[in-house]
Amino acid sequence: MSPEVVVDDRTLSLSNLDKVMYPATGFTKGQVIDYYARIAPVMLPHLKGRPITLKRYPNGVGGQFFYEKNCPSHRPDWMRTLTIPAKGWNSKAPKGTTIDYCLLDEPAALVWTAQMAALELHPGLAAEGDLGRPSWVVFDLDPGPPADVVDCARVALWIRDLFEQLGLESVVKTSGSKGLQLYLPLHTETTFQDTAAFAQAVAQLLEKREPKKVVSVQTKELRKNKVLVDWYQNADFKTTVAVYSLRARERPTVSTPLTWGEVEAALDAGDASRLVFEASDVLDRVERHGDLFAPLLEVEQDLPRLG
Numbered sequence: 001m002s003p004e005v006v007v008d009d010r011t012l013s014l015s016n017l018d019k020v021m022y023p024a025t026g027f028t029k030g031q032v033i034d035y036y037a038r039i040a041p042v043m044l045p046h047l048k049g050r051p052i053t054l055k056r057y058p059n060g061v062g063g064q065f066f067y068e069k070n071c072p073s074h075r076p077d078w079m080r081t082l083t084i085p086a087k088g089w090n091s092k093a094p095k096g097t098t099i100d101y102c103l104l105d106e107p108a109a110l111v112w113t114a115q116m117a118a119l120e121l122h123p124g125l126a127a128e129g130d131l132g133r134p135s136w137v138v139f140d141l142d143p144g145p146p147a148d149v150v151d152c153a154r155v156a157l158w159i160r161d162l163f164e165q166l167g168l169e170s171v172v173k174t175s176g177s178k179g180l181q182l183y184l185p186l187h188t189e190t191t192f193q194d195t196a197a198f199a200q201a202v203a204q205l206l207e208k209r210e211p212k213k214v215v216s217v218q219t220k221e222l223r224k225n226k227v228l229v230d231w232y233q234n235a236d237f238k239t240t241v242a243v244y245s246l247r248a249r250e251r252p253t254v255s256t257p258l259t260w261g262e263v264e265a266a267l268d269a270g271d272a273s274r275l276v277f278e279a280s281d282v283l284d285r286v287e288r289h290g291d292l293f294a295p296l297l298e299v300e301q302d303l304p305r306l307g
Helices: 029-047 107-115 149-165 192-209 260-269 279-289
Strands: 004-007 010-013 020-022 052-056 066-068 081-085 098-102 118-123 136-143 171-174 180-185 227-230
Touching: 004 107, 010 107, 020 029, 029 107, 029 118, 029 279, 052 098, 107 118, 136 149, 136 192, 149 171, 149 180, 149 192, 149 227, 149 260, 192 227
Parallel strands: none
Antiparallel strands: 004 010, 052 066, 052 118, 081 098, 136 180, 136 227, 171 180
């Protein structure tokens, strides 16, 4: 008989808690569920009302995975969903097709997706109520080997400094994988066309200033030992890995909020390990510092015009 857990009056059946999801460390499905249950208070505000793509690994990080946009039909009857037209350059769905995304707006929903082996959670940039208005601009900093996350730290600081000159506040997190992700909170009337054009302009400006360090196009041959400032993420059909999400790497790393002091220290030391955090590290950090990504939900600022 499967064990049950009660989360805020929701009763959930759990299974295979001893199943190893990260073979290199022995991190189990039970530990995945425990992590998401404990991180829920700071993670859920960043997911609330947003369509979520689940990246599921039924047999752990070493096995096959799949992206799931439609919320599973066997979801609990209390799980809310958000219906959105299927679209985008990579969508092969017939015209008129819709997607019923999961909405993760309570702890039980987060525990349920963890039970479904959704190791990674990827929310959209807009929330229900106004899906045409992105809440922020995102810059995904992706290093082309042999460049690494330290090189991303340098580029992130260049972007931060540019924004500070414009009187703007930004926040940064690890991707939990190879790079960093910088966010510019908006919370004002802005379209995806506006944010994409702005992000492209920033990427091209940095590429012009630092052509040996930065690239603004995804052409693989141009990315060697440079950091791609990926502005393409700013489209209404795109998703970015959630802050506090686990990643399906060799170890249970997490997309972790950083202070700008930590980014500067890692760059000064040339130490990539300072920008890698696992689930237990992140829970400890939240205990000490609270939600370092809170400004993303609190700061209201206008999208400036460059040039």
